[in-house]
Amino acid sequence: MLNQAVVEDVLNAALETGGDFAEVFVEDRTSSVLQMLGGDVDNGVSGRDFGVGIRILDGTFAVYAYTNDADRDNLIKVARAAAQAIRGQATGRALDLRKSVLDNRHEVKLLPQDVAKAKQVEWMRRAHLAAKAVDPVIAQTKIGFLTNDQRVLIANSDGLFVEDRRVRSRMMIEAIASRGTEKQTGFYGPGAHAGLEYFANLDIEHYARVAGETAKTMIDAEFAPSGKMPVILDNEFGGVIFHEACGHGLEATSVAKGASVFAGKMGQQVASPLVTAVDDGTIPNGWGSQNIDDEGAPTQRNVLIENGILKGYLIDKVGSRKMNMASTGSSRRESYKFAPTSRMTNTYIAAGQSTPEEIIANTEYALYAKYLGGGSVNTATGDFNFAVREGYIVRNGKIEKPVRGATLIGKGIEVLQRIDMVGQNLGYGQGMCGSVSGSIPADVGQPMIRVSELTVGGRKGGQ
Amino acid sequence: MDLQQFRTELFARGRELGYADMEVYYQADKSTSVRVFKGEIDSYTVAEKAGLSFRGSIGGKMGYSFTERLDESSIEFLLTEARANAELLQGGEIEELFGGSDQYPELDLYAPELAKLDPSVLIEAAKEMERTALAVDPRVDLINYCMVTNSEAEVSIINTQGLDCTVKSSLVYGGLSAVAKDGEEVTSALDSGFVTDDLARLDFTGIATRAAKESVAKLGAQPVESGQYPVILRNNVAAQLLNAFSEVFSGEAAEKGLSKLQGRVGDQVAGANITLVDDALLPGGPGSVPFDSEGTATARLEVIREGQLVTMLHNRKSAKKAGVSSTGNAVKGSYKSTVSIAPNNFVLQPGTKSLDELIAGTERGLMLVELQGIHAGTNPVSGDFSLSCLGFLIEGGQVARPVNQITVSGNFFDLLQSVEELGNDLRFHAPGRGACGAPSIKIAALSIAGK
Numbered sequence: 001m002l003n004q005a006v007v008e009d010v011l012n013a014a015l016e017t018g019g020d021f022a023e024v025f026v027e028d029r030t031s032s033v034l035q036m037l038g039g040d041v042d043n044g045v046s047g048r049d050f051g052v053g054i055r056i057l058d059g060t061f062a063v064y065a066y067t068n069d070a071d072r073d074n075l076i077k078v079a080r081a082a083a084q085a086i087r088g089q090a091t092g093r094a095l096d097l098r099k100s101v102l103d104n105r106h107e108v109k110l111l112p113q114d115v116a117k118a119k120q121v122e123w124m125r126r127a128h129l130a131a132k133a134v135d136p137v138i139a140q141t142k143i144g145f146l147t148n149d150q151r152v153l154i155a156n157s158d159g160l161f162v163e164d165r166r167v168r169s170r171m172m173i174e175a176i177a178s179r180g181t182e183k184q185t186g187f188y189g190p191g192a193h194a195g196l197e198y199f200a201n202l203d204i205e206h207y208a209r210v211a212g213e214t215a216k217t218m219i220d221a222e223f224a225p226s227g228k229m230p231v232i233l234d235n236e237f238g239g240v241i242f243h244e245a246c247g248h249g250l251e252a253t254s255v256a257k258g259a260s261v262f263a264g265k266m267g268q269q270v271a272s273p274l275v276t277a278v279d280d281g282t283i284p285n286g287w288g289s290q291n292i293d294d295e296g297a298p299t300q301r302n303v304l305i306e307n308g309i310l311k312g313y314l315i316d317k318v319g320s321r322k323m324n325m326a327s328t329g330s331s332r333r334e335s336y337k338f339a340p341t342s343r344m345t346n347t348y349i350a351a352g353q354s355t356p357e358e359i360i361a362n363t364e365y366a367l368y369a370k371y372l373g374g375g376s377v378n379t380a381t382g383d384f385n386f387a388v389r390e391g392y393i394v395r396n397g398k399i400e401k402p403v404r405g406a407t408l409i410g411k412g413i414e415v416l417q418r419i420d421m422v423g424q425n426l427g428y429g430q431g432m433c434g435s436v437s438g439s440i441p442a443d444v445g446q447p448m449i450r451v452s453e454l455t456v457g458g459r460k461g462g463q
Numbered sequence: 464m465d466l467q468q469f470r471t472e473l474f475a476r477g478r479e480l481g482y483a484d485m486e487v488y489y490q491a492d493k494s495t496s497v498r499v500f501k502g503e504i505d506s507y508t509v510a511e512k513a514g515l516s517f518r519g520s521i522g523g524k525m526g527y528s529f530t531e532r533l534d535e536s537s538i539e540f541l542l543t544e545a546r547a548n549a550e551l552l553q554g555g556e557i558e559e560l561f562g563g564s565d566q567y568p569e570l571d572l573y574a575p576e577l578a579k580l581d582p583s584v585l586i587e588a589a590k591e592m593e594r595t596a597l598a599v600d601p602r603v604d605l606i607n608y609c610m611v612t613n614s615e616a617e618v619s620i621i622n623t624q625g626l627d628c629t630v631k632s633s634l635v636y637g638g639l640s641a642v643a644k645d646g647e648e649v650t651s652a653l654d655s656g657f658v659t660d661d662l663a664r665l666d667f668t669g670i671a672t673r674a675a676k677e678s679v680a681k682l683g684a685q686p687v688e689s690g691q692y693p694v695i696l697r698n699n700v701a702a703q704l705l706n707a708f709s710e711v712f713s714g715e716a717a718e719k720g721l722s723k724l725q726g727r728v729g730d731q732v733a734g735a736n737i738t739l740v741d742d743a744l745l746p747g748g749p750g751s752v753p754f755d756s757e758g759t760a761t762a763r764l765e766v767i768r769e770g771q772l773v774t775m776l777h778n779r780k781s782a783k784k785a786g787v788s789s790t791g792n793a794v795k796g797s798y799k800s801t802v803s804i805a806p807n808n809f810v811l812q813p814g815t816k817s818l819d820e821l822i823a824g825t826e827r828g829l830m831l832v833e834l835q836g837i838h839a840g841t842n843p844v845s846g847d848f849s850l851s852c853l854g855f856l857i858e859g860g861q862v863a864r865p866v867n868q869i870t871v872s873g874n875f876f877d878l879l880q881s882v883e884e885l886g887n888d889l890r891f892h893a894p895g896r897g898a899c900g901a902p903s904i905k906i907a908a909l910s911i912a913g914k
Contacts, residue, residue: 032544034551037719043801044548047529048540051512065509068531078509085507085582117547140720176844178720183844226689226870226912257500259607259642261649337512374839380607380642380651383867385836385851407840407870409851455686457849457870457912 001026001153002052004161006072008095010054011157013079018088019056019063021317022079023295026052026070026153027336032112034120036143039128041121053336054079058086060321064339097161102291105284108167108195112147115196120145123171123199130205131175131186134212137219139178146170147196154296162296168193168287168441170430173208177215184221184404186214187373187389191430191441194285214371214390217402224391224406224456230366231408231454232359232394237372237429239444242277242349244377245384245412250304250312251330252319252342253436254379261382261413265310271416273308274352281329281345287430288345288442292329295340299329304347305416316342334438341437348445352422356448359421361397367406367456368392368399374431375408382412407457415451423448466619469515469533473541474623477519480542484560485519486622488756490798494614495582499589500606507582516798517541518560524549525558529798558780558802562624564760567753568744572632574660578615580635584662585611588637592671596641599675602682604644607651611667612636626758634659634749634894637667643678650684650865652677652833657894659747677832680855684865686913687856693828693883694871694909695821695857700831701901702892704848705811707841708875709899712766713804714781714790721844723876724772732772733879736814739767741776743791743807749891749898750807754791757802761791766809767879778804794897805897813902814885821886821905823860829911830855830862831871846875869913873906881907 007024014022028050035043052075053066065082067074124143131141148168155161170191177184188207192198233241246262254260262270271277281299283289290299295317303311315323316331319342332343360368368391375386388406392399428445464472470487477485491513498505516529519542526549530537589611596606612635619629638655654674658665696704710716717725724732733739743761745751754760757779765773777785778793781804794805822830831854834840840850849872856863886903 032548034548040553041551042553044551045527045529045799045801046544046548047516047799048532048537050530050532061504061506063507063509067511068513069511078511082507082509085504117551121551176721183721183723183842185842185844226872226910228914254607257605257607259605337510339506339508374836376836376839378651378835380640381649383835383851385840385870387836387839387849405847405849405872407836407849407851407872409835409868409870455868455870455912457851457872 001028001151001163002070004097006075007155007161008097009072010075010079011095011155013076014054014056014083015157016080016090017083017086018090019058019083019086021057021157023055023154023156024052025294025336027150029148029150031148034117034124034145036124036128038140039125049335051336054082055339056082056086057318058088060318062318062339066336095157096159097155098159099161102162102164105282105291106193106289107285109197110195110200111167112149112169112196123204126204127171127173127208130208131173131212134209135216137177137179137216138175138212140176142174144172156296160296162292164291166193166290167195169196169198171199173211175211175215177219179219182219184215184218186211189430191287192285193287193289217390218404221402221404224367224403226457228453228455230363231451231456232363232366232368233372233449233451234370235423235425235447236427237431237444238369239348239429239446240372240375240386240431241415242446243344243347243444244375244386245415246277247344247347248377249379249382249412250314252313252315252323255313256319256322259380262310268310269308270310270413271305271308272419274422275305275308275416275419276350277305277348278303278350279314279344279347283346286346286443290345293331294333295331297327297329297331299345302328314342314344316340332437332440334440338437343435343437343440344433344442346428346443346445348426348428349422349447349449351424351426351447354421354423356423356425359423359448359450360394360399363394363397363450366394366450368394369408377412384412385409409455409457415454418452419449420452421450464533466533470621473517473538476538477542482519482521484623486560486620488516488795488798489619490514490616492614492616494612495585496610496612497585497589498610499593500609502590502593504586514798516795517545519545521546521549523557524552527801560622560624561626561758561779563626563628563758567628567760570744570751570753572630572659572751574633577613577633577635577662580613580662585613588667592637592639592667595668595671596639596675599672600679602643602645602679603641603675605642606639607642608638608640610638620758628754628758630753632659635662635665636894637665637670639671639674641674641678643682645682648682650678650681652681657749681853681865684853684867686868687829687866687911688914689912691908692911693825694906695825695828695830696904696906697818697830697832698886698888698890698901698903699892700834701811701904702890702899703834703837705809705901706892706899707837708843708846709806709809709897710843711846711875712776712806714775714777714785715804717775718781718784723846724775728772728774730772731770733767733770734882735770736882736885737767737770737879738765738812739809740765740812741792741806741809745808748808749894752807755793756795757789757793759789759791759793761807764790776804776806778802806899809899810889811901813887813889815887816884818886818888818903821884821903822857822862825857825860825905828857829866830857848873848875869911871909871911873909878906883907
């Protein structure tokens with residue numbers, strides 16, 4: 001992608017003003033997006049991203065520069081311009097780049113370019129047909145299909161010189177139910193860090209039917225009640241609660257500044273003893289998995305919370321310098337256009353003891369969120385919110401009726417402490433996570449859990 | 464390879480491969496950003512990026528592709544990929560390239576003085592902003608985001624129908640988030656601003672002071688009882704909500720059955736006090752632009768006049784289907800996007816009262832100052848929203864106390880019909896195309912979930 005001699009020259013130029021660390025991140029990515037509306041392909045774009053990011057550190061001060069022009073002379077010019085932000089003397093330390101070869105943990109059998117786009121369209125059409133077949137009330141479908149082949153070269157003044165390739169693909173299935181002027185949507189978005197064999201082997205119809213069923217159920221549902229009540233969150237994408245409510249607050253980005261409710265709480269009880277939470281970037285073919293993070297450190301399985309006790313944070317290089325703690329292989333970025341920082345990979349609450357049936361049967365009254373939409377969090381205050389895509393009222397141990405339009409709000413630590421039942425059915429859901437270093441693929445996950453009390457926002461008054 | 468040479472070779476090779484018409488959309492940006500934390504530069508970023516979007520008609524269909532690398536191999540890549548994408552298209556809609564409008568508005572969007580700004584000016588401004596915010600109140604604990612960015616962008620669209628237009632623009636942005644602390648309680652507040660012409664007009668002190676004061680004012684917040692409340696959506700919140708629902712005005716969304724405004728042009732869709740204008744020519748507007756992403760000249764466009772829906776927003780394709788002309792609202796999010804539809808400067812026309820007067824005229828109600836989870840909690844298809852929010856309780860015409868841990872729910876289309884009063888304090892939500900501006904507005908009643 002860029003030869004070693006050029007990389008060395010760029011790193012040396014970057015260190016001319018006394019920086020103590022320099023890094024080059026080269027990215028060459030081809031991607032394709034297909035969009036199908038109502039069974040017809042109405043949009044297709046593919047392209048190539050190419051650029052180089054140069055980062056210089058002086059202690060915890062970070063300078064970042066990037067360009068699409070990878071000519072040696074231009075890269076040196078850009079590195080020197082960036083170095084101007086540091087006012088010191090070069091240390092004259094000699095570079096010793098050692099090329100390392102990765103052991104690839106994420107097997108890719110079918111590269112996107114080796115599968116005809118017509119085949120991808122066929123998979124999309126299967127999703128469309130299955131979603132439509134759920135019920136005549138499904139008036140419209142929107143199916144997206146993304147493929148992404150990212151090659152990176154990461155080199156730094158500590159001697160690292162490594163290349164990696166990340167191939168990802170994902171299908172976004174949206175079903176829209178319509179009755180009169182009412183419209184409700186259902187969604188499923190399965191994806192993996194894998195080649196297109198993932199779709200060749202996937203039960204596409206299953207996911208499309210779920211999206212269709214959600215839309216159908218919600219169009220006939222009444223508005224959700226509002227107020228404080230117990231909430232049951234189902235598995236897979238239900239894990240977005242932990243991602244939003246806690247995961248972001250465990251990233252070095254906010255912990256190092258003391259701007260997180262989890263700062264300074266290592267070793268303390270921050271959650272119910274039923275909660276063990278993990279961020280694992282090594283899961284084979286996981287949507288958020290990578291062999292190495294975006295500063296070249298191997299990804300790891302990081303235990304964040306064990307039996308309710310805070311055990312770890314997610315730490316990148318700058319974070320490790322600020323916090324005096326080791327990097328956890330958690331540095332990520334959307335592309336060369338972003339300096340990397342601490343982020344999540346595949347984050348989940350580990351399986352517990354209860355069966356989902358037991359949890360429902362043992363609940364007198366609750367909002368049961370079967371599928372959740374997205375959400376967000378203010379890491380400084382811990383306030384989070386997320387939308388319920390498919391919800392029900394549970395009464396006297398039974399699912400009573402569907403309800404729509406509910407939002408869940410609360411504070412991270414409070415909700416963690418109020419988890420009073422944890423199921424056995426751990427599952428993962430795919431999402432895109434947006435933060436300072438851009439939008440990155442991330443898995444969320446959990447088994448079914450019950451929270452003793454959360455605030456539910458709905459359009460109907462109290463229960 | 465330079466752009467001129469690349470384009471010439473690309474079009475020549477495209478003709479050989481059977482392309483009838485071809486277009487390149489080239490976008491180049493430069494920026495310098497500084498983030499400050501505790502009196503020191505926390506990060507400093509210098510960016511130069513450029514990308515080229517290609518589209519071409521082949522076999523009666525329009526194919527798209529893009530690249531960030533202008534070299535020989537990219538020419539074959541663009542043409543092959545665009546053809547493969549075109550071949551998949553169904554539905555028989557023919558998209559045509561545009562030769563250009565007769566006249567384009569003259570807009571002064573580029574400020575050479577901003578391009579020459581020394582980075583030290585940005586660094587000092589950011590440091591000063593942080594100092595100002597910390598000095599507002601001892602309870603302001605830290606500034607967790609303090610950033611100043613100076614950027615310029617250039618867009619050129621050139622096609623084989625004769626279109627050849629270029630625009631260059633500048634922008635300086637400042638933003639700050641203050642965190643206040645009182646015992647165990649933590650609150651935060653964000654404020655930002657931008658200018659497109661003169662740095663002296665960017666009120667860094669105002670940004671810092673507003674964010675800091677608001678973070679402190681939020682301390683001691685409690686939920687309110689659930690129920691229906693008269694609600695003032697402060698200008699930033701009203702603009703954010705308008706932005707979240709702006710796609711309901713898209714002619715394409717309507718045509719595809721994804722907007723409830725489908726077929727409603729000419730109808731009364733809002734209260735008589737509502738006039739909504741998309742003004743691409745607004746001086747100093749964050750989304751001001753002389754031509755849209757298809758090269759159509761822009762103009763000042765009334766979308767809702769005194770409650771009546773006058774037009775949808777159109778690009779050439781949606782306009783053709785609706786039997787009207789493009790309204791100059793074709794937009795490409797970037798060179799990676801196909802042409803879609805978005806407003807330029809979408810402005811809810813202000814009224815005459817100040818925010819203080821709106822508050823004074825409210826016996827008991829809420830003023831909302833922050834919405835959270837805006838994309839997850841809004842459904843542009845149905846118009847429903849249910850959003851976590853923060854604000855203040857108003858009692859006897861005065862701000863009584865801060866409120867948190869509540870959600871506000873309602874429906875955007877109902878809301879357009881139930882605006883009681885509009886303030887005079889127009890504010891934009893964020894810079895860039897698709898920018899939405901609104902004054903503070905008072906709604907008769909919205910559903911609040913709290914205690």
